[in-house]
Amino acid sequence: MSKLKVNKKMREALTGYALVLPWVIGFILFMAYPIYYSVFLSFHKVTISAEGIVTEYTKGDNYKYAFLSDPEFVEKLLLFIKSAVGMIPIIIVFSMLVALLINQPIKMKGLFRAIFFLPVVITSGEVVNELFSQGATAIPLVEKYGIIEIIKDNLSPAWSTPIIDLIQQLILILWFSGVQILIFLAGLQKVNKQVYEAASIDGASPWVSFWKVTLPAIKPFIAVNMIYTTVDLFTNSFSDVIELIKANMFNLTTGFGYATALAWIYFGVIFVFLLFILLLFRNNDEVTVRRKRRSA
């Protein structure tokens, strides 16, 4: 009997392995090996000759060059980081706001949801660039009221440039919130209605119950959305840095080796962002747990 059970268990495990095997092979072929090879390349000077790929070990020269000598990379990376730091909170706050609005008892929920999700379906790098260059993505009113001039006058150019960029691309930024709105909506719908009733019986205004009930309840979704937004922002082809990496691939003096080094630095930045988000949200949880323990 017990032998049969083991057999059944083993058969289950084996079937499971068989089903997941395609992914594992794919992972090795299209992820693990490329990752290994790209680490390798990033420490080499790569030239492509008639006989194939020639690599020449250069220690950390590629990385050194990226930070110390490359005229564009550091500048573009910093600019992109700055704009990402600006964009992530805007996207999160905006998508939460829209989700809260749609979650109200209103008619035509489906229509509004569909409108806010539309950009996810139709945006590709080229189309977005086109709309942007034709001025279709700037809110017309913003220019009229001279907001940009005010910012220009009051801030140093190091900060005013990214902020003005943000304003001029506001619609575009909002366009990146489609998925996030849906995630928040799903989160909001999971909040227990009775908690709101209890809060309002205790005399909490909608404003208070937002801060005390809604926000804590959807906190995990904020974390998910921040991670999603970061990955999305950094990997979509709208980033200048990504263009730079591609440009360096086919640049004769720098080549594949240097381009991979840039890609790794870029990945490092993403990783730091994600780590920061995780820390931000884990710390808070620990604080509340500690508080609870103290009061208990």
Place this chain on the structure above:
Amino acid sequence: MEQIRKLQKSNLIGAYHYVKRILLGRQGNDGFVFKLFVYGLLISVGFVYLYPILYLVSQSFKSLQDLLDPTVLWLPQKLFLENFTQAWHVLDYMDTFWNSVMNSVLPAIGQTVSCAIVGYGLAKFRFPGKSIVFALMMITFIVPNQVVMIPLYLMFNEYHMLGSSLPFIVPTIFAQGIKGVLFILIYTQFFRTIPVSLEEAAQMDGAGFIRTFFTVILPISTPAIVVVMLFSTVWHWNETYLTSLYLGDSMTTLPLQLKTFNDSFARLYGGGQTVGGQHQNINESIRMAGTLLIVLPLLILYLFAQRRFVEVVDKTGITGE
């Protein structure tokens, strides 16, 4: 007298409360003022959201006169379709459209099938090392394309796959490719909601794992299959960065054609005389018509399958079900 005044006062108070209830509501979020505020905000944000598309549509119907005329803002004086015929030729629409379809539908089919199989394995079978698989999947999700793209480019180059759809199709056979992990998670989440008793019943009747999967699981998983198929198609369709790298000059997709739109236009219509400015010049309206033609297939798809698209988040299980 005193009583009448009291009555009036209480009437007034009653009316005041009545009006207040209508305007502000009982619970603070069901009154008229609040509704007005919500709808106003939603409609104005919705307008801002749709602004680029409205702009695109309006602009693409404008003739040169309308374009230069500052009094014509949104509605062109007449429907000018010449922009579209020109853009159609510049884009070489039919050929490019089929390229785009090949480049997005074939990989989508690959992902729909392979991710379902992997998702089934993760959802329904217990085996040691599953958490490692999930962890590796997360890594795949955060590592940007740019890191692995160069080795992959060299690899595809070695197997002479560049310039065709193969660099997109081959990874999808192994449940990789654009956002493959997300699709696996969608399936995993969906399969988990299918009661075990259903499979057990099938197994009682003597069906093996494979047969159960094809005859019991897949037929009731249509919603998940549709969602994966749609998203995979759309994301492959919209991918331009990798596409331009892998396809090079030998093949082009609709979104990529936009990059070379000006040159193609000059080749078709512009050529020759630059003096005098009398020759057919490219203008924003033609470019906008081209852009509209490029997003049109997606808009139509969205129009019909909008409900399915919006379902995606509920199906990924981020909601914690």
